[in-house]
Amino acid sequence: MNNVIQTMLLSSGLMIIAGVLIGLGLGFAANKFKIKVDPRKENILKILPGSNCGTCGFIGCEQYASAIVEQNVDISMCRPGGQNAANKIAQILGKESKNVERKVAQVLCSGGVRCKNDFVYSGIKKCSYSKKFFQGQKKCKYACLGFGDCVEVCPFDAIYINEYGVAEVDFLKCTGCGLCVKSCPQKIIKLVGCEYKVHIKCSSKDRGAFVKQICSVGCIGCGICAKVCHVKDIYLDSNLAVMKYDKCDNCKVCETKCPTGSIIFGNGTAKDKKKLGQTNLELNLVK
């Protein structure tokens, strides 16, 4: 009996001593090894969007915030945060704010179901894989493949695959972080200043006759848009009209003159000028 009581006392005593020692030790350690975080860094981190897109050149928002505070890095590098974030950061640091140019992504293709398929692709449903397999399943080797690699990578939900099977950017949500530009295997997504509204939604450098055969909304390189443009903001580059996005004043003359309808104003993909009725039919065939 005595032995049992002794063991009980001993074990509970040991646990109490251990608990007290460990508790005190940890409390002491927490105090001693406390890290002082610059309050400005925390405030800046709250302002940054927190999507860790990496446009600023740092790994994530936290690294950018600490670089701003500690290494005096330029405060206007966060494109998703835009002017608003730059102003607030400037306020925290007591600096003058800088102008941030707002850019949005633009998918320069509107083919989709209107561009014929080269073969039936039944592999992994990703653009990058289709691209490795004979440069993609479309006859046009510059076309949007429509599997949505860019949709997957967008941290802001700003890209979707529209009714034609082409990736399209929601301009209100897009922050211009540029992740989709990197993810597109066809390299047909461009970052464009948001004040430019007219776009040539084709990237095909094939000859006009060939483009006409395979796609009803492709640029055939006729050069009419370059001629009618009164600020000379369009030039021809190997069978493809290209916008410089330099002096364009959104006059929309090129849009009305384009014979194939691959130039459009504002949001959306090109409407088929000649075969307006046929798109629905084609859509049904594909589905």
Place this chain on the structure above:
Amino acid sequence: MNNSSTLFAIIVSSMFVNNIILMRFIGLCSFFGVSNKFSSAIGMSGAVFFVMLLATISSWLIYYFVLVPLNLVFLKIIVFIIVISSLVQFVELFMKKNIPGLFKALGIFLPLITTNCAILGVTFLMLDYKFNLGQSIVYAIGVAGGYSLAILLFSSIRERLEIAPLPNAMKGYSIVFITAALMSLAFMGLVGLFGY
């Protein structure tokens, strides 16, 4: 007893023959939880190495210098848990302040592994085998090596499984479990090589 051939046998048997995950089936929760990316598997195995060494040394000392003299061996489960978790907590605090680089690499994995069954299992197994301190340290290294081997192999397989065209019923964890079972079967070919 403590010659180099014994130590070699301990390392090989704890790493391959009695691999803690694939043969003993201990520590499976973190094995399935953190193995979906190769990079996080590397971090996890680093954390396991670190914590397992720490846990083995501390619990060996506590067992033979405190519990055995006081005749309180039956308290070992609760004492080990408390000692290991508080020690890891302490090291985490220390690392955050003094070695921030290492903390960034291991930091998020440390709380995950603190009182993982693999860690606790090693401390009891080393008592069962009646190892001395040196042998226990070697044993902990071997077991942690076995854990890292299993999780690194498994995470590379899982990265490939992610893009494989699977039937719907097999998607997600079901194929992961089947893969782990097949890996375990492969490791069972080594049974009977060494005793530990």
